[in-house]
Amino acid sequence: MHFLAYVIITIQLFGGLQCQKLPAKVKKCHFGDGKCLVESANALLRDFPKGIPEVDLKPFNVLSVRDWLLVNDSQVGGAWYYFNLINQINYGFENTTITEIRGFDKDPTTTKIEIHGKIPRLVYKGDYVAKGRMLWFVDIHSQGTSESDFLNFQFVLTLKVRVEYRNNKRYLKIYELVPNIRLDRWIMWLDNFFPDNEDLTIAVNNLFNRNWVEFWNELEPGILRLFETVFLSLFEDLFEKVPYDDLFLAAEDPK
Structure with missing residues (x-):
């Protein structure tokens, strides 16, 4: 009987520690x-650019990004390309301005959740590995540092969520996040x-930067999937x- 009571108390204490x-x-x-x-949200971004360690909220000012295989064509024929981004670091989220938030009702599963925002300049720095063949006679075997600047970066995030219960508490679980992105300019240097x-x-x-819109249109699906992982990691x-x-706040609490 004493052992059972000990187990119950231990579980309750552990549950309390997990609830931040x-x-x-x-x-x-x-x-x-x-x-x-x-x-x-804007006050949080302004006051906590280095995150909130107590709740494992990641820093906004410097954010590690997972390695990402952006292009992986079949390595046959006269033209193919392989491009892998590695050791990437993101800078600029601390300058985000949230412009609109929809949803987050008492029951978050009944309405669409949207987060709208803009960032003056979002920068990715890291390394890359590229391989390929251009026009049947130019082979590419290169690796080095890369930097991408996304200027006037505007986003709309649409979230689908479910509720999970732990220790008699409701927790939000994102099972789908879809980013919609617009920008004024993309500058990249390899x-x-x-x-x-x-x-x-x-x-x-120079060719890339003169024709960045065409490259963006071609690479957008892979870039959006990358940003999906970035935004998910923040939430x-x-x-x-x-x-x-x-x-x-509880319904009866004043603002």
């Missing part, structure tokens, strides 16, 4: 109050693209640690 709370400085809103949620010919490296980079830990109801 946001710092008091973070303003809470009523469910579905889009205006308040926008204000709170160092050492032709290791033995710096002039040709410069020419290829998932918070929703995993903090109960959904603890993110909001």
Whole structure:
């Protein structure tokens, strides 16, 4: 009997430790109050650019990005391409302005959740590996550093969620996140693209930047999947640690 009581107490203590709370400085809103949620989200971005370690909320100012195989054509024929981004770091999310939030009602599964925002400049820096063949006679075997600048980066995130219960608390689980992205300009530089010919490296980079819209249209599906993983990484830990109801005011609480 004493052993059973010990087990129950241990489980309760463990459950209490797993249930984290946001710092008091973070303003809470009523469910579905889009205006308040926008204000709170922008204040959080402004006040906590290095994240909130207590709830495992990642830093916004420097964010590691998973390695990403952006292009992987079949390596046959006169023209194919392989392009892999590795050791990438993202800069600029701390300058995000959230412009609209929809959903996040008492029952978050009954309405569409959307988050709208804009970032003046989003930068990716890291390494790349490229292989390929162009026009039957130019072989590509290069690796080096890469940098991408996305200027006036605007996004709409559409989330589909379900509710999970743990320790009699509701937690939000994202099972689908769809990003919609617009931008004014994409500037990219690939160092050492032709290791033995710096002039040709410069020419290829200039060609890309003059025709960035065409490259964006072709690469957009893979880029959107990459951004899906980036945005998910920002939300998932918070929703995993903090109960959904603890993110909001109770109905009877004033703002």
